[in-house]
Amino acid sequence: MDGLPDPGQIWNDFITNPVVQLAGTLIVIYVVLLWLGVAYWAFRDMQARTENPILPYFAAALIVFFTPLLFVFAWFLYVVIRPRESLAEVYERSLAEESLLAEVEKNQLCPTCRDRVAADWLVCPNCRTRLHRVCSSCHRLIEPRWAICAFCGTEQPAATTNRPSVSAAAPSEATAERTERAPEGKPLRGATNP
């Protein structure tokens, strides 16, 4: 039996080996660093998920409390109980909802036939209701009931609100108004020329 070395002696040799001891020390240092790193990660992660100033400290304390040996369990626990969405995700979602709402509001309905009309149409193509007019001065679309242009302040001719017989004359009327005026900055020919 002399040929077989004592297992206890082998183990003893193993753990007193300087290379093994160095490796063991490095593993311990690594685990401790990982433990503290996860605690810091939990702190930052909770900061990104809540506006509460206290909760991030609780998250880090949870990791620290479980010691370097068991902190992995606290890590799992934290991932399970943390708020599902980060603040950035919540913000993004509210932005998306807002733009969706704006999109819906943009799709207006004709006041007469309830057909869907675009915000910049002059007449409803379905029932010929006048939806907008063109300002005689700034040529922007204005509400038919406006007596004065909200954009440039020009008095408007008497409103022809929702006349069902506006018909095809409406757009051409508007373009006529547009064309009979000179482009901005240039006086009408003959009007002010010497």
Ligand SMILES: [Zn+2]
């Ligand atoms: Zn209509």
Ligand SMILES: [Zn+2]
């Ligand atoms: Zn105007």
